[in-house]
Amino acid sequence: DECRKLQSTVKAEIQAKSSRYKLLNEMEKNYEGYNKSVRAILQFCKKSADFGQGIHGALAQLIKVEKKFETAIEMALGGALQNIVTTSEEDAKKAIEKLKETRMGRATFLPISSVKGSYMAGNIISRLQNYKGFCGIASDLVSCSNEYKGIILSLLGKVIVVDNLDTGIAISREFN
Numbered sequence: 001d002e003c004r005k006l007q008s009t010v011k012a013e014i015q016a017k018s019s020r021y022k023l024l025n026e027m028e029k030n031y032e033g034y035n036k037s038v039r040a041i042l043q044f045c046k047k048s049a050d051f052g053q054g055i056h057g058a059l060a061q062l063i064k065v066e067k068k069f070e071t072a073i074e075m076a077l078g079g080a081l082q083n084i085v086t087t088s089e090e091d092a093k094k095a096i097e098k099l100k101e102t103r104m105g106r107a108t109f110l111p112i113s114s115v116k117g118s119y120m121a122g123n124i125i126s127r128l129q130n131y132k133g134f135c136g137i138a139s140d141l142v143s144c145s146n147e148y149k150g151i152i153l154s155l156l157g158k159v160i161v162v163d164n165l166d167t168g169i170a171i172s173r174e175f176n
Helices: 002-029 036-047 067-082 089-102 122-128 146-156 165-175
Strands: 055-058 063-065 084-086 109-111 134-137 142-144 160-162
Touching (some): 036 055, 036 084, 063 067, 142 146
Parallel strands (some): 084 109
Antiparallel strands (some): 063 142, 134 160
16 A cells, blocks of 8 residues: 555656657747847857858857856846857848847847857966855856857956855955
């Protein structure tokens, strides 16, 4: 009897998790959570390989972050998570024309060829590393393909991640 009850509970749990997985998968496939214009560009890319050439996707699709730093990185990037990464300015221009043509709104584009970033100065980093509560430079806490490093540096290369607000305030005061 106990085994049957356990089996029934496990089956129900599997069913619930399977349904949730299918729902989340479907939401991801339909680009739920993205702005209308970003979703439109991503869907155009999916429908036409020609159109999609040179368009890498939304920044959120191209990076990975450890669970413990997700909130910090999400706060630091904000709306930039929905920026569309392209190979060049010409690819961005092509996508902008498509948005105009279909009246789907506006989007921000990050052409790999022109977005360059900079990193926090070494002397500041060495001082920060001795600070209790310092977690790292945000760009170091994000995993991505090497081709996106310039974009990540431009957005996060001078962003410091700390363990709590008090540490952030103290570092902010000390380092201006």
